[in-house]
Amino acid sequence: MHCTILTLGKWKKQARERELFEHYVARSQWKIMLKEYESTHYPTRTQQQTHDTQLLLDHAKSLRAEQIIVLDETGRTMTSSHFAQMLNGWRDTGTRHTAFLIGGDVGLDKTMLPSSAVMLSFGAMTWPHLLVRGLLAEQLYRAQCILSGHPYHREA
Numbered sequence: 001m002h003c004t005i006l007t008l009g010k011w012k013k014q015a016r017e018r019e020l021f022e023h024y025v026a027r028s029q030w031k032i033m034l035k036e037y038e039s040t041h042y043p044t045r046t047q048q049q050t051h052d053t054q055l056l057l058d059h060a061k062s063l064r065a066e067q068i069i070v071l072d073e074t075g076r077t078m079t080s081s082h083f084a085q086m087l088n089g090w091r092d093t094g095t096r097h098t099a100f101l102i103g104g105d106v107g108l109d110k111t112m113l114p115s116s117a118v119m120l121s122f123g124a125m126t127w128p129h130l131l132v133r134g135l136l137a138e139q140l141y142r143a144q145c146i147l148s149g150h151p152y153h154r155e156a
Helices: 016-027 045-062 080-092 129-148
Strands: 002-008 031-037 067-076 097-102 118-120
Touching (some): 002 129, 016 031, 016 129, 080 129, 097 129
16 A cells, blocks of 8 residues: 655654654555645635645645545544555555645645545544644554554554
């Protein structure tokens, strides 16, 4: 499985959040890539959302991602096991590349997203965008462990 995380904003070289992300990427057998983009600032929230959404969708298209998952506080929550099974189902039907979109501080324009995009939330709390990258990398590693029967994940 090939997973590309497309996000707005860039890490500082020594960010602790980056260490968390890199820790789980190094442990994963899946190919996990991070692509960071700078966004142009627009005067209105709507213009900003439109620009940011188009930017990330264009990059997902250029990568030929077959599935898109958008991280959004209004998305649906799921257990780690359900997340793993969703990815496994896509893999079993031939999906090789999934793009994960993390928008900026104003979010993304949901009306521009493809109908097949999955909206995923890590809960009702607000998370720093830099930390979400590490949380996502951990969940991708956990999904891989669940699917391979590795003892990293323990059901309650």
